[in-house]
Amino acid sequence: MDSPSEDPLPLLDEDDREAALQRLQEAYADERISHEEMDERLDRVLTAKTHGELASALASLPKERPGTTSTIAAAGGRIRRRGAWRVPRVLKAGSAYGRVRLDLSRAIIDHPVVDIELHLGTGGARITVPRDAVVDVEGLHTGWKELRYKALRRSRPGGPKIRISGTMGFGRLKIRHAWR
Template identity: 45%
Template sequence: MNRLPAHLSERDREQAVELVQQAYAEGRLDPAELERRLDLALTATSAQELEPILGDLPDEVVRLRSTGGRVTRAGDWQVPRRLHIESEFGKVRLDLSEARIPYPRIDIELRLAHGGATILLPAGASANVDGVRTEWGRVTCKAAGRPRPGGLHVQISGELPFGRLTVRTTRR
């Protein structure tokens, strides 16, 4: 989060209230937490009092959807903390090997009816695919399953009734 100025303007307060309300609307806060944070934001007298209200908001989920096309991310891209991908017939390819990943752990949720997904991890990363359910599809994970100290860990969950998932580290 960007540092706020020491003086609290009405606009700063309004922006804090907006962010808290948005987090609630997206399901990232429960009603009690919404009320608590709004009370704190509305009674804050300095920008420093807003920092704990906003700084620890639960992560936003980035959602990608496709019906029959491809969802591809590769090269130098910013990986969100939580990624949700839905596709009816399309294919998904996520190459994390050159991506900017500021988190030690990321969560990827897949909802792929008939398509398949390939996730390429950077060298030394690990992945857990135990949360993936399939009926007629297949899940293959060639990466380490347990988190490694200092390495990226990717938690993958979701449903692929007729789809395939392949997870592996890049070859370097």
């Protein structure tokens, strides 16, 4: 039986550590913490083994920079982003009846991990990710139709991780990697 003091999610993954390091760098760049405090917290983040240890190293830091979360919503119609658009750290897209088309192949992605949260009713979605991206769809719940995604067998290292979560009602989500 677990004791109440044990961390419920004991293992950290590299994405958690990377996000924590980014928050530290942003706080230091915004002069919210001193150089000495940055060094101390950096050491704690790099040696943390549990989520609890990581959280204590980040205590009192702002969650994210303003502007790192964007929401796009439409009752009907189409939501479309393509070309050289700047992808926020967290992108929330919601539509009751319309379609969502997100093309990240030429987008400016400043973050190592991008979370895309979809909340769609009857419309479908198509997401094109960069060729070297790693896609995680574990947090996505589909209702009527199954997800269409075939992971690349070999991807180049260094690409962003795209985590897709949320709910799909009656539409289908299609994810593909860009050709170049």
